[in-house]
Amino acid sequence: MAMSPHDQHEHEPDHAHRSPSNGTAATSTIATNRWGPYSGAGDFASNMAVILAALLAALALALALNAAVRYLLRRHRRARQQPAAAAAAAEDPEKPPVQEADPPPPPPALVYSAAGTKLAGAAECAICLAEFVDGDTVRVMPVCGHGFHARCIERWLAGGRRSSCPTCRAPAATPPGATATEPAAVAP
Missing domain, CATH: 3.30.40.10 (Zinc/RING finger domain, C3HC4 (zinc finger))
Structure with missing residues (x-):
């Protein structure tokens, strides 16, 4: 069965390609694939699982950092807001705390x-x-x-x-x- 030049081109191995300079078929040791660098990437589902796991880990890290910063800010704010009377009472336990005046x-x-x-x-x-x-x-x-x-x-x-x-x-x-x-x- 005779093959037309068009049919021959479809059945050429992946490593054969035409040389742009003279139009003849040249063979190379590098396999060409129409997906380029993603040809060895494997299956889409496994790649997506890795990407989702990385995103979830990044989200968990961001939430943990947020909680830590909020805790530290709240602790710092409480330390600043402690009244001077409480600090004085801690230094001198024999001195009674200052009582607020009763309303008139x-x-x-x-x-x-x-x-x-x-x-x-x-x-x-x-x-x-x-x-x-x-x-x-x-x-x-x-x-x-x-x-x-x-x-x-x-x-x-x-x-x-x-x-x-x-x-x-x-x-x-x-x-x-x-x-x-x-x-x-x-x-x-």
């Missing part, structure tokens, strides 16, 4: 009367923004004369961090040795 006692309670109760400022509670009505229980700050609903000012002062008038920031209690001024005489 609430001002005396009054029953509000539009005609009889004198307040500095408006006739409304600056905490809840409701106007005073005859019969409301109010507390008038002794230093500045501002009035508030009893339950509003009690909650305000019970927070422990606040010990001043919500309107003008005057102290809630009269300083030791001072006498409370007449609330009506104090400007708002």
